[in-house]
Amino acid sequence: MQGDDLQKRAATAIVWLLLLGMPYWLPAIGGYTELGARVVVLGLAAMSLNFLLGYTGVLSFGHAAYFGLGAYGAGMTLKYLVPSTSLSIIIGTLAGTIAAAIIGPMIIRLRGVYFAMVTIAFGQTFYFIAFRWNTVTGGDDGLIGWQRQPLDFGFATIDLLHSPVAFYYFVLVLFAIATGAMAWLLRSPFGRTLLAIRENERRARFLGIPVDQHIWMSWVISCCFVSLAGALYALLNNFVDPRALYWSQSGDFVIMAVLGGMRSFWGPLLGAAIFVVLQDYLSSQTQNWMSFVGLFFVLVVLFFPRGVLGIIRRRAAA
Amino acid sequence: MTQLVLFNIFNGLIVGAFYALMALGLSLILNLSGVINFAHGGFLALGGYLAFTLIPYVGFWGALIIAPFLTAILGLVIERVLIRRVYGRDPLYSLLLTFGLAFIFEDVTRYLWGAQSLPFQVPGWLMAPLSTDYFFLTGYRLFMVLMVAIAVIGLFVILGYTRLGIRIRAGTLDLETVSVLGVNVRILRNLNFGLGVYLAGLAGVLAVGQLGLQPTIGASLIMPSFVAIIVGGLGSLPGTLLGGLLIGVASGVTTVFFPSATEAVIYVMMAAVLLVRPRGLLGEEGRF
Numbered sequence: 001m002q003g004d005d006l007q008k009r010a011a012t013a014i015v016w017l018l019l020l021g022m023p024y025w026l027p028a029i030g031g032y033t034e035l036g037a038r039v040v041v042l043g044l045a046a047m048s049l050n051f052l053l054g055y056t057g058v059l060s061f062g063h064a065a066y067f068g069l070g071a072y073g074a075g076m077t078l079k080y081l082v083p084s085t086s087l088s089i090i091i092g093t094l095a096g097t098i099a100a101a102i103i104g105p106m107i108i109r110l111r112g113v114y115f116a117m118v119t120i121a122f123g124q125t126f127y128f129i130a131f132r133w134n135t136v137t138g139g140d141d142g143l144i145g146w147q148r149q150p151l152d153f154g155f156a157t158i159d160l161l162h163s164p165v166a167f168y169y170f171v172l173v174l175f176a177i178a179t180g181a182m183a184w185l186l187r188s189p190f191g192r193t194l195l196a197i198r199e200n201e202r203r204a205r206f207l208g209i210p211v212d213q214h215i216w217m218s219w220v221i222s223c224c225f226v227s228l229a230g231a232l233y234a235l236l237n238n239f240v241d242p243r244a245l246y247w248s249q250s251g252d253f254v255i256m257a258v259l260g261g262m263r264s265f266w267g268p269l270l271g272a273a274i275f276v277v278l279q280d281y282l283s284s285q286t287q288n289w290m291s292f293v294g295l296f297f298v299l300v301v302l303f304f305p306r307g308v309l310g311i312i313r314r315r316a317a318a
Numbered sequence: 319m320t321q322l323v324l325f326n327i328f329n330g331l332i333v334g335a336f337y338a339l340m341a342l343g344l345s346l347i348l349n350l351s352g353v354i355n356f357a358h359g360g361f362l363a364l365g366g367y368l369a370f371t372l373i374p375y376v377g378f379w380g381a382l383i384i385a386p387f388l389t390a391i392l393g394l395v396i397e398r399v400l401i402r403r404v405y406g407r408d409p410l411y412s413l414l415l416t417f418g419l420a421f422i423f424e425d426v427t428r429y430l431w432g433a434q435s436l437p438f439q440v441p442g443w444l445m446a447p448l449s450t451d452y453f454f455l456t457g458y459r460l461f462m463v464l465m466v467a468i469a470v471i472g473l474f475v476i477l478g479y480t481r482l483g484i485r486i487r488a489g490t491l492d493l494e495t496v497s498v499l500g501v502n503v504r505i506l507r508n509l510n511f512g513l514g515v516y517l518a519g520l521a522g523v524l525a526v527g528q529l530g531l532q533p534t535i536g537a538s539l540i541m542p543s544f545v546a547i548i549v550g551g552l553g554s555l556p557g558t559l560l561g562g563l564l565i566g567v568a569s570g571v572t573t574v575f576f577p578s579a580t581e582a583v584i585y586v587m588m589a590a591v592l593l594v595r596p597r598g599l600l601g602e603e604g605r606f
Contacts (some may be wrong), residue, residue, distance in 0.1 A: 051572055060408055113409040118592065121544045131571045132578040210461035247541065255423045258414060262394055290425035297418025301411045302403060 015266050018073060019172060023165045026076025033164040034236065035280060037171050039273045041232045043113050044175050045254035046268035048225035051182055053254065054262035055191070056218040057198030059112060062119030065126045066096035066223040067244030072130060072137065075240045079146040085160060086151065089174070089231045096227020097220060099126075104216045120247050127245040142241030159234075171232050178225050185221065194218055226253075251297075259300050261307030270308055326570040330430060332459055332528065334546075334566015338559045340539055341546035343514035345558045348547070349490040350510045351405055356416040357396075358543070359371050359536025360423025361515045365389040365522025366531055370438055378441050382465075388520035393515025397508050405507070420537070428533040436531040464525050469520055470559060476513070477555070486510050490553070510540040527548040545588045551601020560599060 018025075022036040068283045073092030078084075081091075107118050130137045137143055151158040151170065160167045186193050196204045197211055207213050234240045243249065252275065260271025278296065283287035304311065340362060347355050369385035376384060403413040440458050445552070477483035485506055489496045497503045522535075529535060542565060550561025565584040572583040591598060 053410075057407075059413075061413060103589075106589060106596075108598055113413075115349070115549075116409065116413055117354060117544050118548060120589075121541060121548060121585060123587055124541045125582055125589075128581040132581070177501075195480030248417075248421070249412070249604075254410070254413055258410070277585075288425050288429055290421050291429075294418040294425065297414050297421065298400065301415040301418070302400075305407075305411060310408065 003213065011266065014258065017267070018176075024167050031277075033168050035276065037164070037168045038233075039269075039276050040175050041170050041229050041236055042253075042256065042276055043269035043272035044178055044232070045226050045229035046253050046260070046272045047179060047182065047265075048229060049253045050224050050257045050262055050268045051186075051225070052218055052222040053257055054264075054267075055186060055198065056194045056215060056222075057201075057271050059116045060119045060219070060222070061116040061254060062121075062123035062247070063223070063226050063253050064245055065119075065123030066100050066227045066247035067230035067233070067249065067253070068126060068130065068240070068242070069096040069099055070227030070281065071234035071240040072143065073227070074231035074234045075143045075146060076136070078149065083149045085149045085235065088148075088235070089228065092231030092234065093224060094229045094231060097224040100223030100227075101220050104219050107229065108212050108215045108219065120250060123247055123250060127242055127247075130242040135164055137242075138244060140277055140281045142239055144239060147238045148235040161238075167236070171236070174228065174232065178228055179265075182221075182225065186265070190214075190217075194223065251283070255297055255300060257307075259307055261309030261311075261313075263311070264307075264309040267307050267309040274308070322364050323570030323571070323574055326574045327567055328459070328570075329573075330567040330570020331563060331593060332462055332566070333570065334563040335463055336525045336529075336562075337542045337546045337566055338562025339466050339469060339517055339524075341543040341550075341554040341558045341562050342470065342555060343517035343521075344543055345547055345553075345555055346486070346514040347511055347519075349553055349555075351401075351488055351507050352409060352491070353401060353404070353412040354409070354416065354544075355401075355443070355511075355514070356540065357412065357423055358416075358515075359418035359538075359540035360420050360427070361389050361393060361518040361532060361536070362424065362484050362522035362525065362539060363427050363536035364392070366438070366526035367427055367518030367522075368519075369523040369526070370431070370436060370531055373439060378439070382523055385523050386516050389519030389522070390512045390516035393518075394508055397511040401511065402504070402507070420540075424533050424537060431531075431533070433533060437527045438531045440527045458527060462528065463568065465520075465524055469517065473513075473517070482506075482509060486513075535555055542584055545584045548588050549584075549591050551598025553602050554598070554600040557598055 019040065022040075023033050026033065026036045045067055047062070049060065051058050052058050070092040073095035074088040075092075077088035078089045081087075103122055107115060107122070110118055132141060133139070148160050148167070151160055158166050158170070160170055186194070193204070193209055193214055196207075196209065197214055201211060230244065233244065256271035256275050257268040258271065259274060260269065262268030279289065279293065282292050286292070306314065340358060344355055344358050347353055347358075365385050368388050369381040372381040372384055387492055400415060400419070401412070404415050475483075477487055485496060485501050489501070489503065489506055491512075493503060496506070521539075525535065525539070543562070545565055546562035547558050548561070550557030550559065551567060565587060569580050569583050573580045576583075595601075
């Protein structure tokens with residue numbers, strides 16, 4: 001048991017070392033800092049999804065909706081309300097969280113495929129609102145005419161816009177807070193209860209656990225962090241368009257989580273890294289990258305259903 | 319005004335008929351195999367494109383018959399090679415697998431036939447308006463409604479009276495027992511998948527005459543089909559039919575009064591149904 005614990009700590013340390021050093025080693029191997037920021041942001045989204053998918057055992061296929069709400073919330077705050085990066089993140093995150101909290105009661109009683117279908121269909125509502133409400137959201141062209149603002153602490157300002165490295169570390173700080181919160185929640189009695197629901201819902205119910213309530217909370221927490229990721233994604237690109245809300249984006253999050261390994265905390269981050277790098281490479285190489293991404297989905301399902309970390313762990317156990 | 323409302327109701331009914339036809343296929347597969355086929359829209363688009371390619375050789379009527387069959391054959395092959403492998407596993411995997419297939423389908427149709435919209439010729443005499451007052455009542459529109467009706471009746475006849483249909487229905491209720499009774503469940507699921515895809519292909523041939531031929535046509539029809547299934551009730555084919563027609567008409571009527579909510583209204587309907595009756599209008603209690 002102690003060896004296991006040590007191993008986990010070592011893994012966490014390695015992940016953080018890699019993330020902290022990313023702006024230094026990534027360009028050396030042919031990447032660029034924005035790519036690193038994208039990996040961290042989408043990794044956060046996939047990890048948030050996995051809070052629900054891997055740790056609560058609830059199959060959500062509609063997380064892009066809350067990701068997109070966070071993105072639009074942040075972008076619209078900067079464009080119409082106040083030129084403040086921190087406020088835009090707060091409002092974006094709140095927008096997604098509140099929407100999830102309201103939709104939650106309608107869906108928490110559903111399970112399995114039905115849950116997946118309903119979440120993905122609900123996501124489309126927000127897509128069409130963003131798509132159709134041209135005057136406010138910019139419609140299909142996306143929300144433009146705004147950019148992230150310097151971070152003002154009173155005694156110092158940090159220029160997030162022109163320094164990709166500064167922005168990367170800004171994203172990483174929020175990533176650390178969010179993943180720290182998720183890890184803490186999962187270690188708490190609440191998190192253990194979620195695991196119990198995942199393993200055997202009926203038994204959990206017989207033990208007197210209010211299952212629906214717990215699933216609702218897990219759903220809201222997961223959507224809260226995914227909208228944070230969405231807000232950061234908008235700031236990263238200085239742009240949002242309805243594709244951030246489209247159902248295929250939800251599928252991307254799920255494949256990231258599965259590819260990395262749903263049963264491990266850091267797995268989805270690894271999955272996001274592989275997916276983002278692959279997509280970046282393919283879309284620069286071929287027009288038909290969609291076919292390759294689709295093929296990639298098929299191959300992952302057929303040959304790597306446990307994900308990369310799942311395979312490594314199995315090897316280690318054998 | 320009355321004419322405008324009638325026009326949009328009728329239009330909604332046609333669109334709803336497509337939703338229903340597609341959703342029936344999805345439902346068939348979901349009920350028997352527990353797989354949500356995201357690639358269904360891809361099969362629909364393929365049906366339309368195959369018809370487009372076949373028309374110069376066999377004419378509209380030939381294409382209407384052959385294209386859905388070719389689509390169904392591809393469906394049988396894909397079920398045999400890929401989808402079969404994820405039966406009985408976590409539904410997550412079948413979702414991801416068909417999701418990937420949907421990507422591939424859309425991209426391959428774009429690669430083969432081009433990204434721009436193609437003109438789709440239906441026989442001229444079908445396109446003429448039947449009445450000057452009700453200009454929207456073209457022969458083709460009535461024909462589409464008729465074709466969908468025939469397909470739906472045909473489906474219910476197959477399910478109600480043929481050996482295959484009875485086995486499919488029995489398998490939906492208890493696949494294990496059906497298997498123990500000596501039915502080859504693998505073949506049954508395979509044929510059922512083919513039947514579902516056939517409906518998608520047929521919907522494709524009919525839809526492109528009305529909605530135009532684009533690679534994204536499948537992706538734009540699949541979500542409303544999900545809504546049709548949810549509104550109508552999971553596990554109930556008549557429910558799916560009703561759901562499809564209902565949301566079609568609802569979005570048609572909304573077009574008149576609040577055009578920008580045309581697409582969003584069906585999701586609002588879905589939310590209302592889930593609040594009031596989570597199992598859907600005709601869904602069975604406790605099935606999902």
